[in-house]
Amino acid sequence: MSAGAVHSIETKNLNLWYGDFQALRNVNFRVRRGEITALIGPSGCGKTTLLRCFNRINERYGYVRTSGEIKILGQNIYAPDVSLIELRKTVGMVFQRPNPLPISVYENIVFGLRIHSPLFKWRKSVLDDIVEKALRDVFLWDELKDRLHVRATTLQLDQQQKLCIARLLPLKPEIILMDEPCSALDSEATLAVEELMLTLAGRYTVVIVTHNMAQARRVSHECAFMLMGELIEHTRTEDLFLTPKDPRTADYIEGRYG
Amino acid sequence: MHKQRRRWEVIAEAAMEVLIRLCGVSAILFILSIFFFVFREGAGFLFGGFDPREFFGSIEWYPTSKTNVRYGALALIAGTASVSLLAMSIAVPFGIGAAIFISEFCGGRLREILKIIIELLAAIPSVVWGFIGLTVMNPIIMRLFDAPIGLNVLNGGIIVALMSSPIIVSISEDALKAVPDTYREAALALGATKWQLIYRVLLPAAKNGLLAAGLLGVGRAVGETMAVLMATGHSINIPHSVMDSVRTLTATIAAELGEAPVHSEHYQVLFIIGILLFSITFVINLTADLVVRGIRGR
Ligand SMILES: Nc1ncnc2c1ncn2[C@@H]1O[C@H](COP(=O)(O)OP(=O)(O)O)[C@@H](O)[C@H]1O
Ligand SMILES: [Mg+2]
Secondary structure, eight states: OOTTOSEEEEEEEEEEEETTEEEEEEEEEEEETTSEEEEEOSTTSSHHHHHTTTTTGGGGSTTEEEEEEEEETTEETTSTTOOHHHHHHHEEEEOSSOOOOSSBHHHHHHHHHHHHSTTOOOOHHHHHHHHHHHHHHTTOHHHHTTOTTSBGGGSOHHHHHHHHHHTTGGGOOSEEEEESTTTTSOHHHHHHHHHHHHHHBTTBEEEEEOSOHHHHHHHOSEEEEEETTEEEEEEEHHHHHHSOSSHHHHHHHTTOOO | OHHHHHHHHHHHHHHHHHHHHHHHHHHHHHHHHHHHHHHHHHHHHHTTTOOHHHHHHOOOEETTOSSOOEEOOHHHHHHHHHHHHHHHHHHHHHHHHHHHIIIIIOOHHHHHHHHHHHHHHHHSOHHHHHHHIIIIIHHHHHHHHTOSOOOSHHHHHHHHHHHHHHHHHHHHHHHHHTSOHHHHHHHHHTTOOHHHIIIIIIHHHTHHHHHHHHHHHHHHHHHOOHHHHHHSBOOOOOOSSTTSOBOOHHHHHHHHTTTSOTTSHHHHHHHHHHHHHHHHHHHHHHHHHHHHHHHHHO
16 A cells, blocks of 8 residues: 555446346546545435445345456555455445444444454543544534433434544545435534535545535535446546536436436 | 115224234133143142142152152252253354354255255154154164263253244244344444354344344243153153153143142142243243343333
8 A cells, every 4th residue: 555645445347236136347547645535326226236346345235246346545456365344444324324333332333342452451541532522523522422221223314423533533544435425414413414424525535425516516526426336537526516527417417317 | 875885894994903902811811821721720728728838849759648648849940940950051042043043154045945954854743753852863863972871961961952943043043134234234344254244233133133033042941841751761850960750840740730629739739830941931932031121112
């Protein structure tokens, strides 16, 4: 891994099949380090599928097959010596529906540390500091500092989603993948999460899937448009929206695909 | 014409409803009348002459003695408890393990095949299990442990474990399946191994269902009759090791009720044993049911 590399994620001729159905076709995609890149496109075009390749969580399903190459921080993640566990530590993921584990807020945040060093005896004061730092980073500390031991699944949805971001941070990820992180939230909470994403940029590389073009415009530096498993166009966000090169991109951003 | 048909439909519908309601009510009626019958048969002695201290505290079970009649059921209780305990210490880990394997490690085809096998296991009649205990397990235990007889707690425990596994497996599997997939993805995406996912997320999240599975297994074990009658050696005895023969509460009723003169003390004591068994399984099943309901209510 070269520290100064411009791109955090790089795919070459990536194809993916669910059984016989090809969901990704020859995707060549590069994500700039420290920036927010948005993936847009109509529902079913393969945004989630592409995102789920980057931490190889797609492989849960036995019937998924891929070909091509994915490099994360210069490392081919399909190389035989790659540890899935280390990969997922480096590449965190936030899901469409907030999915905190049914344990306390505190335990959700330290869950990653506990599973990555199962034999290490964490000092309580160390963990306390880590929890506070993570919650401060997602602007939840003031709301939750007195409720660290309530079950995380009882929080409001937007708090749950921010918690799902916070629990990635103690693992010091390089990349954070977000799959429509605001689709379950109301507009006010959506704005708050977007603000949070902007503060994460720079420290982390963020890839966000969204079907909300206004959101892509608000938060992303670069934007990629997908259609039926193909990556159609990928450029700086303002260019994509103002001067799309491909007529299909133009059609989509003008709302002709519904 | 049209009107008439509607009327006919209405009548048919009402009749069906009455019939279905009758079925439901009769199920409750049957249970109540069984309980009433068992209770009535035992009641006379239960409230006149029955000595609970002897019943629960003494191992002397001489129901047919001419001079020294004793109704101490302690050894029988110990027999039931020892067989159930051994059976559960085999069946609960095995059943939950199998459920984990089925729900988390195997896909489509293999999963269906395993579930069918488990169901077949549940369909084997009790007496066939007893037969296996007598003719298969007995010589194996005698040879392996160099014991004079292989009809004992070990034999009965293994047989009852096999018999109660299917219910434990299928309820545990339901409990695991009920854990939302989003929890699995959350843990895996954080870098959990399959094993960490199981013991840190799935087992805690499914623990009520697993508890219910265990309880229903216990209920099954305590109530089992024919197989333990054939496999445990039929000797009234507080066991000191799994190689000892015992006799259970259920086996005692099955063996003695036919010979006890109707309405004699002996006959009534056997019904009191029935009441005891009924109460134990009722409490266990009720607890399991409440535990399961607790999950749904959340
Ligand atoms: N687990 C799966 N099994 C089979 N097909 C899937 C699965 N997930 C997604 N697909 C299919 O792959 C295509 C892309 O889906 P997805 O990546 O979820 O699209 P998007 O996130 O852009 O809406 C869709 O046609 C969808 O039906
Ligand atoms: Mg999607």
